[in-house]
Amino acid sequence: MLQEKNIENEKYIPSKQSANVLFKFMKKIEYLKEIISKKAIIPRYYEESIDYLNIESLNKIVFPMICFCDINLSKLDGHVYYYGKFGIGLNKTWGINSGIQPIHYINKNSSIKEDISYLFSKALNNIDDSDDNINEYRNYLLSHLLFMKPIIGSMRREGKYDSKNFTDEKEWRFIPNIKEEHGIDLIIPQKYLENDKAYNSYSDGITQIKELWLHFDVCDIEYLMVENEEYRKELIEFILSITTIEELDKYILISKIVVYDIMNKDW
Numbered sequence: 001m002l003q004e005k006n007i008e009n010e011k012y013i014p015s016k017q018s019a020n021v022l023f024k025f026m027k028k029i030e031y032l033k034e035i036i037s038k039k040a041i042i043p044r045y046y047e048e049s050i051d052y053l054n055i056e057s058l059n060k061i062v063f064p065m066i067c068f069c070d071i072n073l074s075k076l077d078g079h080v081y082y083y084g085k086f087g088i089g090l091n092k093t094w095g096i097n098s099g100i101q102p103i104h105y106i107n108k109n110s111s112i113k114e115d116i117s118y119l120f121s122k123a124l125n126n127i128d129d130s131d132d133n134i135n136e137y138r139n140y141l142l143s144h145l146l147f148m149k150p151i152i153g154s155m156r157r158e159g160k161y162d163s164k165n166f167t168d169e170k171e172w173r174f175i176p177n178i179k180e181e182h183g184i185d186l187i188i189p190q191k192y193l194e195n196d197k198a199y200n201s202y203s204d205g206i207t208q209i210k211e212l213w214l215h216f217d218v219c220d221i222e223y224l225m226v227e228n229e230e231y232r233k234e235l236i237e238f239i240l241s242i243t244t245i246e247e248l249d250k251y252i253l254i255s256k257i258v259v260y261d262i263m264n265k266d267w
Helices: 029-038 077-083 092-097 111-125 132-145 196-207 229-241 247-255 260-266
Strands: 021-026 044-049 060-069 086-091 104-106 148-150 152-157 160-165 171-174 221-226 257-259
Touching (some): 029 086, 029 229, 044 152, 221 229, 229 257, 247 257, 257 260
Antiparallel strands (some): 060 171
């Protein structure tokens, strides 16, 4: 009789189709410097369209997240062009142990989409907040919603909406475990939709609560990406100036720097 392996003790099996690194890209080197100096990435509130679920009076939600991709280096060009030529690549085993989760891409024409839409509408229409079972039911659905995207949809970025095939992003997502004692909302109230000042204000709230940050160690970093040679020099000087990182670790970090303009020639 075959016996099932103990999943808890099972080691990570390296992927043959995807990167074994979780990449996060950004537009400015200042953002990368902050991540390195804090040895943490701070979640920010972003808007997500959920109109594909056809839930009455609920087309968008805004909640805190950190997004990564596990796209192979040879196929990163389009992703980097859209999100920025500065980035950090962290070990995927670290990401899995930190609770980072691959996104579930939903086909608008699938039966699972119909089931989710029906259950959400039913949960929202039940106004008995005193019923613990109903609240658990809602929370369960909400936790799934935060890790879902349509295959094709629109994304708000820099004040405008772009149409995208989201499966190309191979997204992994971290959602902070916000509790009542933190004093901030997981989901921003609907009245603040499309209000960038409100989004920034909520994000600033998370900045004050280190417990909600996504922490890592120097040994978890596989790559640091910069746009060109000038930025490589700038990042080296910055790393050498950090007082909270051991001297040997500084040189290890410097060895992880790759230059996009150089790599792009060979992709």
